[in-house]
Amino acid sequence: MATIIETKDLTKIYGGKVKAVDKLNIKIEEGEIYGLLGPNGAGKTTTINMLTTRIAPTxxxxxVGGFDITRRSLDVRKLIGVVPQDFTADEDLTGRENMMMVSQFYDVPKAKAIETCGVLLKMVELDDAADRLVRTYSGGMRKRLELIIGLIHEPRILFLDEPTLGLDVQTRTQMWNYVKEIQKRLNVTIILTSHYLEEIDELANMVSIIDRGKVLITGTPTELKESLKGDIISLTLVDQKSAELMKTVPDVLEVTDSGPNTVKIKVTNSDESLPKIINFISQHELSTVRLTVTKPTLDEVFLEYTGRSIREEEGGADARKFAMNMRRVRR
Ligand SMILES: Nc1ncnc2c1ncn2[C@@H]1O[C@H](COP(=O)(O)OP(=O)(O)OP(=O)(O)O)[C@@H](O)[C@H]1O
Ligand SMILES: [Mg+2]
Structure with missing residues (x-):
């Protein structure tokens, strides 16, 4: 695989004091879906804006694609498609008209644009709504339109800044399928920012967790989760005496009480430890009422590396932002 994007100590300081991106180093391979995961204000949009040459690094x-973002910004722009965090489509035009308009900015020959437009609209199932004014679109339809507008000139690299912000869970899942389909069929490299852990887990094959403009850790979602080394086996037994006995189970990281007749056993790897624990239970002729295994999620990874939960920052901020975006669109 070839490297398609590489940053070297990329830094942005706004107004001489706000360090939005702080010596960021990432490397993205061709064909990847690379996720930048971080809470509000982490520097995700600023990073995207620099990589897409909208703003200059400090x-x-x-x-990007073989070109320096500062010295060869025009060449970079030809290679990339951008779907910004905020809505940009003109709502007094139809979906198709919006796409055709953008195709002109990129000098796509008209016949080619008409063809690509048709293919893309179909891909995200907007073909039926293509000739309706965007103002009649739902939030999900707008996001789908924004997604394909970024692809009209067939870029090699696509930047998606918070592609499902403010969408309901069902629409979000649908959007993920479109993104996967697009990556596969068009073979583009995708850089995706999100503060939804599930989104990164579902879509990205490589992820950098960023906070306060810095990369805290990079790896595949699985690697990050496995790096925590802490599966939890929760066991409820018939009585407290049996639960107490579980505290003597050998070769585990930690056993703690967790409710009536219940213990939580922390192990490095549940696949290896579970047989041993079951063995221990049968040797001591104990009866289990319930057994569950929980593997670490990206939320726990985030907590481990940043010291706080990303979920605390979700919700309120999203809803506010979405409302703000919609207002901007309506004007
Ligand atoms: N034009 C600007 N002028 C001054 N400060 C800015 C500007 N744009 C962003 N910032 C600040 O830079 C930091 C990073 O912002 P950025 O928008 O890149 O974060 P983000 O990770 O995209 O956040 P969000 O999840 O809210 O979209 C924040 O502290 C923000 O307030
Ligand atoms: Mg942002």
Whole structure:
């Protein structure tokens, strides 16, 4: 695989004091869906804006598709598609008209644009609504339109800044399927920012957790989860005496009380430890009422590396932002 994006100490300081991106180093391989995961204000949009040449770095640099973002910004722009965090489509035009308009900015020959437009609209199932004014679209339809507008000139790299922000869970899942389909069929490299853990887990094959403009850790979602080394086996037994006995089970990280007749056993790897624990139970002729295994989620990974839960920052901020975006669109 070839590296398609590489940043070197990429830094953005706004107004001489707000360090939004702080010596960021990431490397993205061609064909990947690369996720930037971080809470509000982490520097995700600023990073995307620099990589897409919308704003200049304060220091450091990046190479996108073989070109330096500062010195060869025009070449970079031809290679990339951008779906910004905020809605940009003109709602007094139809979906198709919006796409055709953008195709002109990129000098796509008209016949080619008409063809690509048709294919893309079909891909996200907007073909039936293509000739309706965007103002009649639902939030999910707008997001789908924004997604394909970014692809009209057939870019090699697609930047998606919070593609499902403010969407309901069902619409979000639908959007994930479109993104996967697009990646597969068009073979584009996708850089995705999100503060939804499930989204990154579902879509990204590589992820960097960023906070306060810095990369805290990079890896595949599975690697990050496994790096925590802490599966939890929760066991409810018939009585407290049996539960107490479980505290003597060998070769585990930790056993703690967790409710009536229940213990939580922390192990490095549940696949390896579970047989041993079951063995222990049968040797001591104990009866189990319930047994569950929980593997760490990306939320726990986030907590481990940042010291706080990303969920605390979800919800309120999302709803506010979505409302703000909708107001902007309506004007
Ligand atoms: N134009 C600007 N001028 C000054 N400060 C800015 C500007 N844009 C962003 N910032 C600040 O830079 C930091 C990073 O913002 P950025 O928008 O990149 O974060 P983000 O990770 O995209 O957040 P969100 O999840 O809210 O979209 C924040 O502290 C923000 O307030
Ligand atoms: Mg942002």
């Amino acid at each position: 220091s450091g640099t990046a190479n």
